[in-house]
Amino acid sequence: MPSVDIGTFSIGDQASLVLIAGPCVIESAEHTLAMAQAVRQAAAGASLPAIFKASYDKANRTSVDSFRGPGLEDGLAILSEVTRLTGLPVLTDIHEVAQVEPVAEVCDVLQIPAFLCRQTDLLIEAGRSGRVVNIKKGQFLAPWDMRFAADKVASTGNNRILLTERGSSFGYRNLVVDFRSLPAMRNLDYPVVFDVTHSLQLPGAQKGASGGQPEFIETLACAGVAAGSDALFLEVHDAPEKAKSDGGNALRLDLLPPLVEKVSALAKLVRSW
Numbered sequence: 001m002p003s004v005d006i007g008t009f010s011i012g013d014q015a016s017l018v019l020i021a022g023p024c025v026i027e028s029a030e031h032t033l034a035m036a037q038a039v040r041q042a043a044a045g046a047s048l049p050a051i052f053k054a055s056y057d058k059a060n061r062t063s064v065d066s067f068r069g070p071g072l073e074d075g076l077a078i079l080s081e082v083t084r085l086t087g088l089p090v091l092t093d094i095h096e097v098a099q100v101e102p103v104a105e106v107c108d109v110l111q112i113p114a115f116l117c118r119q120t121d122l123l124i125e126a127g128r129s130g131r132v133v134n135i136k137k138g139q140f141l142a143p144w145d146m147r148f149a150a151d152k153v154a155s156t157g158n159n160r161i162l163l164t165e166r167g168s169s170f171g172y173r174n175l176v177v178d179f180r181s182l183p184a185m186r187n188l189d190y191p192v193v194f195d196v197t198h199s200l201q202l203p204g205a206q207k208g209a210s211g212g213q214p215e216f217i218e219t220l221a222c223a224g225v226a227a228g229s230d231a232l233f234l235e236v237h238d239a240p241e242k243a244k245s246d247g248g249n250a251l252r253l254d255l256l257p258p259l260v261e262k263v264s265a266l267a268k269l270v271r272s273w
Contacts, residue, residue, distance in 0.1 A: 006132055015230070016267070017229070017230070020050070021233070022035055023243065024243065025058050025245040032078050032082060036085075045261065055075075056079070057095065076105075090106070091107065094111065097122055109132045127152070127155065127156030130160075132161075139167060149163075162230075164193040164194070175200070193230065193233050197217060200212050200213045210248055211249070214240070222262065225266045236252070
């Protein structure tokens with residue numbers, strides 16, 4: 001399976017497990033930089049490469065009254081500072097074609113949200129940027145059908161593609177992970193990311209906001225690594241109960257270092273088989 005290079009490391013092809021972590025949304029410059037430093041330290045402690053993630057805009061919040069973020073211009077300025085001060089590559093979401101060019105000037109990985117994984121114009125424009133494109137599998141999509149989403153990006157000549165599992169709709173306000181999807185998507189010849197925390201989301205379950213089941217984060221993270229994930233995606237927050245987005249499924253920051261050490265050891269074992 002081909003690997004994808006990001007900065008000084010690679011994802012896929014039996015390379016080291018990569019940690020993708022950060023808060024759901026940019027809440028402030030100070031908070032974002034503090035979280036990025038914590039992610040960097042946790043990953044370094046377990047000898048894992050890391051990518052920092054945070055969104056400048058959450059365009060698919062449950063309620064119109066929900067906090068969305070600082071917006072494109074201010075958000076990108078903060079993410080630029082993250083890279084300058086920590087050296088970490090940065091991942092963020094794009095929602096519209098017009099956002100691709102300015103985001104690609106700052107961020108290393110352009111992420112296609114799950115609900116937009118079939119949006120042809122967005123996928124093609126992301127591919128044209130030359131940046132790594134991380135496509136989240138829609139909650140409604142079979143894993144083998146991600147081939148068509150990846151083909152849209154690859155049609156531009158850009159094969160720097162990651163495919164992300166984040167759970168599938170299971171009745172109302174619930175998700176379930178079919179771990180067969182990880183090897184199924186790896187068979188498409190792209191590295192696979194497992195989004196642990198969004199897989200534990202309970203969409204719309206908190207009266208206009210999403211809930212979650214963070215007590216199962218460690219279980220799913222270990223299962224995803226055992227199933228062959230090339231990277232783990234975790235939303236983390238120092239005070240999930242106060243988070244402005246997705247606090248219900250976020251990992252508490254002080255639990256990140258021990259979890260990262262555990263999955264790092266497990267990944268080394270899996271890769272030695």
